[in-house]
Amino acid sequence: MSDTGLQSAWHAVIAADSLKDWPIGASVLDEPVAIARMNGGIAALRDVCAHMDAALSGGWIMRGAEGEELVCPNHRWRYNAGGRCTHIPELGDEQVIPDWTRVPAYATREHYGAVWVCLDADACAELPRLPALEDPRYERLTILTRAWKLPAQAVMDHFIAIAGSIIGPGALTRFASPLSAAWVTRDAQQAVLFTVTPLTGKASRSFWIAATQPENGAGADIEAVNEQTHDAFCRTVIA
Ligand code: FES
Structure with a gap:
């Protein structure tokens, strides 16, 4: 883009x-x-x-x-x-x-x-939409955000490469913007909308917006599970 x-x-x-x-x-x-x-x-x-x-x-x-x-x-x-x-x-x-x-x-x-x-108020594209985040059967979790000393596209490319092994087997959804993508697990129990904002050409901030169906057996503290998954992803980026 x-x-x-x-x-x-x-x-x-x-x-x-x-x-x-x-x-x-x-x-x-x-x-x-x-x-x-x-x-x-x-x-x-x-x-x-x-x-x-x-x-x-x-x-x-x-x-x-x-x-x-x-x-x-x-x-x-x-x-x-x-x-x-x-x-x-x-x-x-x-x-x-x-x-x-x-x-x-x-x-x-x-x-x-x-x-x-x-930034271009006269020509804004579509916002990324993920059905799971609008489905009442899912529970939307806390948004997790992280600043990176990396270009936004590099962080996004890493998410695309590793989402399956971090979140679980599933499918990738792409959007018009190359800086937003989603991962929905095969059993449709978990969904993550991941978007990365370019702060500058060399720095970015990611947003991890997750939804889970409460009956997925993740336990009482779904939010903690989500934070652990996000942390695991972040560690792989640093590595
Ligand atoms: S009023 Fe904003 S810099 Fe003076």
Whole structure:
């Protein structure tokens, strides 16, 4: 997939339950991104203030004239969820704000317990979907995430090569993005959606989203079994 394709792909950035009432900074394809819950949705803005380049993810959310706004920590310029600057304190009552103060906004989705970002909001591809993660017979487990000093494709290639021996015999599902894949065991008892986000050209973050049918005999602590499987996979990558 070309860089253009990766711009329009969806990339998981954080577990959704880790996003509380304050912004979090992330990185996708060398792009710094500030992610925040605003006005009932999730906003993702370039994490660089238009004023003097401060990280907006170091700021906070406040209620302004246009609902919830993201406040820059340095001089308190405020941005709406679309990236438009809505308030500059130095302007006082004369809030005539020039257009150059706008920062890019990216498309976001909350999907399978993760926050996903697409940098090309006008041409986003399909999100990866796995029936097991939407099937009430399965129990969705904690999302496990890990940072790597490896290119995203290298981590994904390793998952594809080793998923069967780590999770159990089964079948691989590929998606439009080469950086997402799933493994479903032959008995359909376990399913893992694995996606890797390129932070830079040389670093990445993986997300392991697993579902298990509770009657599979894995015992009472299915989540612990899943963590052990994920740990086993991670150890093989380091090796
Ligand atoms: S750097 Fe953001 S308001 Fe000045």
